[in-house]
Amino acid sequence: MAAPIISIVHTDFSYVTFTKQSGFSGAWHDLFHRQKSTVAAIQDVSLQVNRGEILGLLGANGAGKTTLIKLMTGILPANTGSVRLFTDEIPFRKRAAFLQRIGVMLSQKSQLAWDLPPLDTLVLLREIYHIPRDQFTSWLAFLTKELAVTPQLHVPVRKLSLGQRIKFELICALIHRPEILFLDEPTIGIDVSSQANIYRFLKQLNHDIQMTIILTSHNTKDIEALAQRVAVINHGKKIFDGTTTGLISRYATVPILEIVTDGPLAPLPTHVKQVDNTHYEVNATALVALPIDPRHILSVNRRNGSLDAILTQLFSEEAPKQ
Amino acid sequence: MKYWVTCQNALLTTLAYRGNLLLHLLTTAINVLVAIFMWLAVYNFSGRSNIAGIQPNQMVIYLIVVNILALIFSAEPIFKFSSLVRSGNLSVVLIRPINYFIQSFWDYFGRAIPYLIVYGLTTGLVSPVFHRGLRYGLSSLLLMLITYGMFFLLITAISLCSFWLVQVWPLRPVLSALFLLLGGQAFPLQVLPSAVSWLIYNPFSLAGNQLTLLLLGKLSLYQIAIATGWAIIWTVVALAILKLTWQRGIHSYEGVGS
Numbered sequence: 196m197a198a199p200i201i202s203i204v205h206t207d208f209s210y211v212t213f214t215k216q217s218g219f220s221g222a223w224h225d226l227f228h229r230q231k232s233t234v235a236a237i238q239d240v241s242l243q244v245n246r247g248e249i250l251g252l253l254g255a256n257g258a259g260k261t262t263l264i265k266l267m268t269g270i271l272p273a274n275t276g277s278v279r280l281f282t283d284e285i286p287f288r289k290r291a292a293f294l295q296r297i298g299v300m301l302s303q304k305s306q307l308a309w310d311l312p313p314l315d316t317l318v319l320l321r322e323i324y325h326i327p328r329d330q331f332t333s334w335l336a337f338l339t340k341e342l343a344v345t346p347q348l349h350v351p352v353r354k355l356s357l358g359q360r361i362k363f364e365l366i367c368a369l370i371h372r373p374e375i376l377f378l379d380e381p382t383i384g385i386d387v388s389s390q391a392n393i394y395r396f397l398k399q400l401n402h403d404i405q406m407t408i409i410l411t412s413h414n415t416k417d418i419e420a421l422a423q424r425v426a427v428i429n430h431g432k433k434i435f436d437g438t439t440t441g442l443i444s445r446y447a448t449v450p451i452l453e454i455v456t457d458g459p460l461a462p463l464p465t466h467v468k469q470v471d472n473t474h475y476e477v478n479a480t481a482l483v484a485l486p487i488d489p490r491h492i493l494s495v496n497r498r499n500g501s502l503d504a505i506l507t508q509l510f511s512e513e514a515p516k517q
Numbered sequence: 518m519k520y521w522v523t524c525q526n527a528l529l530t531t532l533a534y535r536g537n538l539l540l541h542l543l544t545t546a547i548n549v550l551v552a553i554f555m556w557l558a559v560y561n562f563s564g565r566s567n568i569a570g571i572q573p574n575q576m577v578i579y580l581i582v583v584n585i586l587a588l589i590f591s592a593e594p595i596f597k598f599s600s601l602v603r604s605g606n607l608s609v610v611l612i613r614p615i616n617y618f619i620q621s622f623w624d625y626f627g628r629a630i631p632y633l634i635v636y637g638l639t640t641g642l643v644s645p646v647f648h649r650g651l652r653y654g655l656s657s658l659l660l661m662l663i664t665y666g667m668f669f670l671l672i673t674a675i676s677l678c679s680f681w682l683v684q685v686w687p688l689r690p691v692l693s694a695l696f697l698l699l700g701g702q703a704f705p706l707q708v709l710p711s712a713v714s715w716l717i718y719n720p721f722s723l724a725g726n727q728l729t730l731l732l733l734g735k736l737s738l739y740q741i742a743i744a745t746g747w748a749i750i751w752t753v754v755a756l757a758i759l760k761l762t763w764q765r766g767i768h769s770y771e772g773v774g775s
Contacts, residue, residue: 201651210771265608265772269607269611269612269614269770270611270612270770271770271771271772272768289611291543291614292614294612294613294614295614297612299612301608301609303605304604304605304606304608304609305609306609307772308526310530310531311526311529311530311533312535315526316526317524318522319519319523319526320518320613322519322521322522323519323613323614323615324614351533431666
């Protein structure tokens with residue numbers, strides 16, 4: 196079996212922050228006695244990613260997803276444990292040959308020169324990554340056509356919409372055809388049809404050139420549409436690693452079905468609880484069939500059976516005391 | 518080539534805000550005029566035709582040239598780097614297979630090109646530097662190049678304090694004051710008492726006062742050699758600071774803001 200393209204073993208990362216009381220007295224106290232504290236952003240995380248995989252990193256705000264990406268891309272050094280890419284590359288060393296093989300799109304950070312058209316930044320990237328001109332021209336034409344931003348190539352970045360900027364950020368990350376693509380919130384500000392376009396495009400890249408994609412997103416649609424595997428990070432710890440359906444089946448609790456009917460049910464069948472006129476709940480734990488005539492059912496949803504519901508439940512759990 | 522494109526983009530960025538560029542040139546011209554009028558008044562009221570061996574017309578030229586140099590030797594990399602660290606945008610630089618310092622140098626150079634063309638070239642053409650023989654011309658050019666590199670490295674070394682200081686804006690007036698006083702932007706350092714004449718070899722003076730005197734043809738070959746030696750010493754100091762602080766800084770960098 197081939198070695199994983201990304202291998203993270205028992206890795207920790209913490210940083211020092213400080214707290215300050217509000218008001219003048221707090222500021223005065225802070226001036227002389229700064230209250231520092233260490234925050235464990237990543238705790239004993241191990242993760243392996245194989246070549247050609249699409250891995251979704253899920254987690255609430257501040258859970259450690261982006262920190263994990265920063266460790267993998269060499270922006271941050273691991274405190275303990277090891278992070279290796281391409282078998283033996285330590286990302287924090289930032290060897291040019293290593294950086295040449297990864298593409299990174301950080302949602303809140305822009306590669307684009309604000310006052311210049313995207314083409315100027317892309318030409319700079321062409322030189323940085325030593326991309327032959329003819330290859331650059333054809334690949335750029337393909338990318339801009341796929342993402343429907345060809346007319347915006349010559350418009351100053353500051354004049355572009357958020358969605359158009361995000362698309363160009365994605366192009367910047369892809370322009371040198373990296374082997375591993377890191378995407379942090381890739382669909383922020385993107386309309387629904389463009390999102391679908393991006394999903395299709397990334398899947399195609401993954402399929403055609405076996406590009407490994409590591410993706411973080413708050414939008415579970417991104418994860419469901421793209422990720423073959425998910426890792427859930429909560430309070431800096433990896434709490435799940437597997438498929439999305441595996442995640443749902445592991446964390447889905449009592450099977451409560453929420454049923455909407457076309458009218459009130461009379462008489463009320465056994466095991467059915469009425470919520471309002473046309474909304475009912477059924478505890479399906481001991482049932483093999485629905486106790487409601489299917490001809491009157493408009494919709495059936497399993498409560499706590501969607502990725503969103505599972506994640507809401509997981510992320511609402513309190514952080515362990517450090 | 519990649520660094521040349523960086524330089525081009527920096528120039529294009531400067532030119533993107535034409536109004537700002539013109540305003541910058543205008544405000545500098547006003548500052549120079551104020552300094553000129555002040556010094557002419559000093560000459561007038563003191564009743565002296567020269568101060569520390571400098572005549573009024575020489576003082577006018579000195580002030581024009583030294584202020585042009587202040588535009589070229591800008592401290593902007595400090596604030597640019599601070600902004601990168603504070604916003605976390607340094608992360609974008611770190612993931613590119615480039616040398617940040619070389620890229621930053623070409624960016625620095627690119628942004629200075631309009632000033633180099635508008636003022637520097639004109640000054641260079643009318644200066645006697647290039648009419649005193651090949652040896653003098655080459656020595657002068659070497660001093661200019663080393664001083665330019667030295668100043669950039671020194672400013673970059675100072676910029677690395679951004680890893681530990683969240684805000685570096687308090688440095689702006691300090692640096693302006695240093696260039697005004699130690700760089701000879703407000704007055705030629707030659708008017709100072711001889712006890713502090715060693716001040717002319719501080720990095721700000723090398724970039725301001727000494728280069729101005731060079732362009733005015735006031736430096737001998739020996740003085741050029743001494744100034745070049747000091748520029749090299751300051752370059753080594755700046756490189757040592759850079760080497761020591763970059764590794765520590767990059768370990769303390771957190772890439773804030775997601």
